[in-house]
Amino acid sequence: MDNTANSRNSDQNIAIQQELKLKVARKEILNSVIPYAGFIFIIVFFTIVTRGKTVTVSNLTSLINQCFTITLIAVGASFVYAHGGFDFSIGGASGLAQLMGALLLQYLGTPIWMCVIFMIATTVLCSCCVATISLRLGVPVFVASLCVRSIAKGIVETACQDAEIILSYERFKFINNIEVKTIILLVVVAVGYYLFEYTRFGKHQKAIGGNINTARQAGIKVKKEIFLAYIFFGFCVGISSVFSLFRDCTVTAQSGSGIEFNIMIAIVLGGFPMNGGDRSKIPKAILGALTITALTNGLIIWGMDANLVSGFKGLLFLIIIALSYDRSNGKLVS
Amino acid sequence: MSSKLILSAKGVCKAFGLTRALIDVDIDISRGEIRGLIGENGSGKSTFSSIIGGAQKADKGTFYLKEKPYKPTSMVDAQNQGISMIIQEMGNISKISVASNIFAGRLEQFSRFGFLDWKKINREANRVLEDIGAPEIKAEMIIDELNFEDRKIVEVARAMLSDPDILIIDETTTALAQKGRGIIYNLIQRLHKSNKAVLFISHDLDELMEVCNTITVLRDGVVIDTLKENEMSVDVMRKLMIGRESSGSYYRPDYDGRCSDQVVLEAKQISLRSYFKNINIALRKGEILGFGGLSGCGMHEIGRVLFGIDKPITGTVTLLQKDRKIPIRDTSVAVANHMAYVSKDRDKEAIILNASIKNNITLPSLPRLSKKAGLITKKSETELADAQIKLLSIKCRNGNQLVKELSGGNKQKVVFSKWLGKESDVLILDCPTRGIDIGVKEDMYQLMMKLKARGKSIIMISEELTELLGMSDRILIFKDGKLSKEFMRSEDLGEKNIIEYMI
Numbered sequence: 001m002d003n004t005a006n007s008r009n010s011d012q013n014i015a016i017q018q019e020l021k022l023k024v025a026r027k028e029i030l031n032s033v034i035p036y037a038g039f040i041f042i043i044v045f046f047t048i049v050t051r052g053k054t055v056t057v058s059n060l061t062s063l064i065n066q067c068f069t070i071t072l073i074a075v076g077a078s079f080v081y082a083h084g085g086f087d088f089s090i091g092g093a094s095g096l097a098q099l100m101g102a103l104l105l106q107y108l109g110t111p112i113w114m115c116v117i118f119m120i121a122t123t124v125l126c127s128c129c130v131a132t133i134s135l136r137l138g139v140p141v142f143v144a145s146l147c148v149r150s151i152a153k154g155i156v157e158t159a160c161q162d163a164e165i166i167l168s169y170e171r172f173k174f175i176n177n178i179e180v181k182t183i184i185l186l187v188v189v190a191v192g193y194y195l196f197e198y199t200r201f202g203k204h205q206k207a208i209g210g211n212i213n214t215a216r217q218a219g220i221k222v223k224k225e226i227f228l229a230y231i232f233f234g235f236c237v238g239i240s241s242v243f244s245l246f247r248d249c250t251v252t253a254q255s256g257s258g259i260e261f262n263i264m265i266a267i268v269l270g271g272f273p274m275n276g277g278d279r280s281k282i283p284k285a286i287l288g289a290l291t292i293t294a295l296t297n298g299l300i301i302w303g304m305d306a307n308l309v310s311g312f313k314g315l316l317f318l319i320i321i322a323l324s325y326d327r328s329n330g331k332l333v334s
Numbered sequence: 335m336s337s338k339l340i341l342s343a344k345g346v347c348k349a350f351g352l353t354r355a356l357i358d359v360d361i362d363i364s365r366g367e368i369r370g371l372i373g374e375n376g377s378g379k380s381t382f383s384s385i386i387g388g389a390q391k392a393d394k395g396t397f398y399l400k401e402k403p404y405k406p407t408s409m410v411d412a413q414n415q416g417i418s419m420i421i422q423e424m425g426n427i428s429k430i431s432v433a434s435n436i437f438a439g440r441l442e443q444f445s446r447f448g449f450l451d452w453k454k455i456n457r458e459a460n461r462v463l464e465d466i467g468a469p470e471i472k473a474e475m476i477i478d479e480l481n482f483e484d485r486k487i488v489e490v491a492r493a494m495l496s497d498p499d500i501l502i503i504d505e506t507t508t509a510l511a512q513k514g515r516g517i518i519y520n521l522i523q524r525l526h527k528s529n530k531a532v533l534f535i536s537h538d539l540d541e542l543m544e545v546c547n548t549i550t551v552l553r554d555g556v557v558i559d560t561l562k563e564n565e566m567s568v569d570v571m572r573k574l575m576i577g578r579e580s581s582g583s584y585y586r587p588d589y590d591g592r593c594s595d596q597v598v599l600e601a602k603q604i605s606l607r608s609y610f611k612n613i614n615i616a617l618r619k620g621e622i623l624g625f626g627g628l629s630g631c632g633m634h635e636i637g638r639v640l641f642g643i644d645k646p647i648t649g650t651v652t653l654l655q656k657d658r659k660i661p662i663r664d665t666s667v668a669v670a671n672h673m674a675y676v677s678k679d680r681d682k683e684a685i686i687l688n689a690s691i692k693n694n695i696t697l698p699s700l701p702r703l704s705k706k707a708g709l710i711t712k713k714s715e716t717e718l719a720d721a722q723i724k725l726l727s728i729k730c731r732n733g734n735q736l737v738k739e740l741s742g743g744n745k746q747k748v749v750f751s752k753w754l755g756k757e758s759d760v761l762i763l764d765c766p767t768r769g770i771d772i773g774v775k776e777d778m779y780q781l782m783m784k785l786k787a788r789g790k791s792i793i794m795i796s797e798e799l800t801e802l803l804g805m806s807d808r809i810l811i812f813k814d815g816k817l818s819k820e821f822m823r824s825e826d827l828g829e830k831n832i833i834e835y836m837i
């Protein structure tokens with residue numbers, strides 16, 4: 001009579017179960033290895049096709065500097081993307097902060113530490129604007145951040161229309177010190193990782209991204225948490241723009257532009273879900289950031305036209321989205 | 335006999351990753367048959383029915399429909415071939431009209447020169463709605479304006495649109511009030527009379543006895559037995575389902591409805607436009623207060639206002655603790671002061687589908703788990719989640735499995751357990767046992783009694799009168815947004831006494 005026991009525990013079914021186990025394990029390993037493999041592949045590929053030009057000392061220095069900037073931002077952006085905020089203001093905010101810092105130094109002779117604080121305040125203010133606009137007026141984050149980006153970019157472009165602002169490199173060389181940078185980077189990554197994985201702050205962001213109704217009904221103050229995420233985000237962008245400014249001590253109309261798109265690609269490239277939620281992970285964002293940086297750099301050294309590079313990246317973005325986007329939401333049956 | 339066979343499924347297997355949901359399932363359905371499919375949560379009922387209904391594919395198995403090989407490619411394809419399904423979860427597409435939902439996936443039949451003939455679509459939709467007995471739902475309405483029950487009825491309309499040979503109803507009735515159930519029972523009878531077939535899934539054994547004429551029992555993905563009409567009884571079903579004897583009386587044994595006079599939650603003159611008006615409620619310490627009523631009576635919305643989700647246009651909700659009066663302005667105040675709420679709309683409000691079981695269960699408890707510097711250790715999370723998984727026997731691989739991979743009843747257990755883990759003093763439960771199998775239901779009622787004994791207060795909003803009668807100290811019956819009658823717990827109180835005040 002009791003054919004469950006027979007059926008489940010028959011030799012044949014146990015064998016099938018074993019096979020399934022193997023299959024699942026194989027798939028899991030594959031999924032976790034692919035992003036890393038992609039990164040290594042890009043490095044190796046460009047080293048070969050450029051006959052080693054990507055691994056010269058000067059290019060590596062510049063590559064490391066770029067990675068440094070984008071990793072800082074990726075850590076902050078993880079918090080915003082985790083709750084589903086699709087922010088696009090980074091480049092504008094960063095450019096504006098650099099402009100402000102340079103102007104203060106150049107014309108008012110403000111002490112450098114005050115400048116740094118001021119620059120960070122600028123980016124925090126920008127991201128708070130995005131948060132306020134989208135929360136108060138109920139506009140999507142993407143639209144709100146696009147507005148903020150345009151305003152900031154407009155200011156930078158107007159100011160740098162006639163001439164670039166150039167600071168004396170020698171005076172600020174000490175900020176460009178690699179040890180200082182590494183320590184700051186490690187601290188930001190560690191703090192970010194801790195907040196994201198081990199505290200309420202990060203967990204709430206993921207919950208909001210997963211299902212905002214559930215988050216609210218679990219007693220989370222959704223608006224407040226979102227706002228906090230933007231403050232942290234702005235802070236990270238602020239630090240990165242300080243280092244961007246002092247790396248080449250020049251502010252041009254183009255300062256900061258393009259980072260937002262790189263971050264967007266970085267997020268999806270690393271396997272960070274576009275709508276945020278539970279599967280959001282900072283290492284994924286960082287890995288994506290490093291990959292996109294290496295890719296951009298490689299393509300340019302290889303000799304691809306800069307305009308073509310951004311076209312290429314757009315295409316890449318579409319392909320990843322098409323491959324990874326979770327379409328099950330649109331299905332009739334979950 | 336074989337000429338009467340309408341559907342035959344042989345050797346059906348289905349695995350999801352590691353989980354084997356169906357193993358060599360054989361099910362034959364004849365014309366005129368109303369086949370009940372029963373089994374514990376996660377036994378494979380939805381998986382089987384959704385394969386038949388075209389929503390997913392079997393790994394292995396042969397299917398014959400009306401003696402022809404049957405291999406549906408989608409739900410719409412299945413429907414075209416004669417099998418319609420009403421799914422367990424909410425299956426609507428939001429933000430579009432009722433008519434668009436009813437005709438989703440089959441609108442092209444109304445296109446003329448590339449334009450859709452909306453007049454005709456709406457007329458057709460209204461005809462179907464009227465035909466199934468829900469003329470008050472109109473084709474032009476936007477689906478989100480409808481309440482839970484009416485949205486489900488729209489799905490029924492979609493299923494009946496093509497005049498199916500087999501109608502699959504997956505665990506739908508327990509979430510519905512009298513109106514929706516009536517509609518479905520009528521349709522079942524109609525199909526039976528016209529020599530068609532129904533596959534009916536439910537956890538309500540009495541309902542199954544009444545509705546079905548054959549019952550198949552699944553356990554752990556395997557068919558255990560099929561009962562003919564003369565072999566069917568509630569006791570036999572219960573035993574086959576859970577594989578052991580059970581007492582069967584899972585409600586409260588006592589009829590003592592007295593509790594302390596201390597009021598813990600008070601609502602004064604609350605109103606919410608178009609749902610209810612000037613309602614007063616006082617919940618006492620250690621009380622189980624039941625809310626009952628027909629669909630549209632406003633009881634679900636009252637629950638939402640009590641928890642601070644929706645703001646009332648008049649009146650106040652106050653939580654009374656020892657010497658403090660706390661106005662419930664929003665959900666964060668409610669949760670911070672130890673209130674809990676289980677929403678009826680599970681997938682949309684109560685769980686994060688794309689998150690792990692663990693993260694769902696720990697979500698409201700995070701403030702408690704936070705140690706110095708806000709640290710929440712993985713260990714404390716896992717401990718909390720594992721304890722709850724064990725307590726409610728949630729069927730899963732481990733706490734890291736995604737909730738969307740769970741069966742309907744197991745999702746509901748996750749919702750319940752996240753509030754059990756939080757240690758709440760006032761619990762508002764909207765259809766808490768919906769879709770839960772009898773074994774675990776028994777455990778849940780036991781837990782509610784334990785909570786009561788520890789001085790916790792519970793508001794239970796339910797469509798099931800037996801549940802209200804079985805558990806409540808006091809029952810409030812609502813009708814058209816007003817309180818219609820209050821009953822105290824008593825042995826003499828029966829469903830008949832109550833229904834009178836509902837309609």
Ligand SMILES: Nc1ncnc2c1ncn2[C@@H]1O[C@H](COP(=O)(O)OP(=O)(O)OP(=O)(O)O)[C@@H](O)[C@H]1O
Pocket residue numbers: 350351353354355373374375376377378379380381382422505729730738739740741742743744769771
């Ligand atoms: N998409 C999926 N991914 C992984 N596992 C799944 C998936 N869908 C179902 N399962 C598993 O298959 C098993 C059978 O699930 P199914 O939904 O058929 O149960 P059920 O009998 O309908 O239960 P309930 O009474 O709770 O609705 C469960 O163990 C469930 O976890």
Ligand SMILES: [Mg+2]
Pocket residue numbers: 379380381422504505741742743
């Ligand atoms: Mg099910």
